Every structure is written in structure tokens, then in C-alpha cells.
Amino acid sequence: QVELAESGGGLVQAGGSLRISCAASGIIFSSYVMDWYRQAPGQSRELVARITAGGSSSYTDSVKGRFTISRDNGKNVIYLQMNSLRPEDTAVYYCHAVRTSEAQYPWLGTWGQGTQVTVSS
Secondary structure (H helix, E strand, O other): OOEEEEEOOEEEEOOOOEEEEEEEEOOOHHHEEEEEEEEOOOOOOEEEEEEOOOOOEEEOHHHOOOEEEEEEOOOOEEEEEEOOOOHHHOEEEEEEEEEHHHOOOHHHOEEOOOEEEEEEO
């Protein structure tokens, strides 16, 4: 059974930094694409960052240059380092895992429970 557990969310002032983590279990971690999504109140869930099994990363335009996704295949953990945070980054951040072969079908993946990130102005 795949389980994803996020941690590290909290309240930070604009311009500050925060790192959130996601620990995965029940999967062959190195065979999975790992994502961070976020959902703000009243908005749809959006893909923020993705990292492939091989370590290639991609980002939505609004976070490029500010956020960095990374993974530790030995510990089955991914991270999202968030710098220069803005109030519009406030959202629940969700970890998502999907097999590399199914990466184009995110609904086939598994979600974590989410962690709240709040950026005050």
C-alpha cells in the first residue's frame, strides 16, 4: 500500500523560506515520478514541481527560480525548498507519486494528506 506523508508546513512572512518534505512508503521509490501540487482556497489543484526518477525537475512558471524540488532515493523522501515566498504561495501543498510509465495520467497516482503553507504579507 502506497503511503505519502508530508511535513514541514507552517506560517512564514513574505520573503521568507520554508522546506517541506514527503516521505514515501510501499513503493519502489526509484521507479516513481514525484510531484508537489498545491491548492489554494477556491482554486483548483495545480502542479507546482515535478522530479523524475532520474532527477530531472520541472516547475510551474510562477515558482521558477524560487522553489527547488529534490529527492533522496536512499531515504524515499522528496523535498520542496521554497524561497522568496509570496502571499500568493499560500495553499495546501500535496505530495503525489505516480509510476514513471503512468506519469501522463496523474489520476492514477497516490496523494498525501497535504500540509498547509501560509505566507503573511
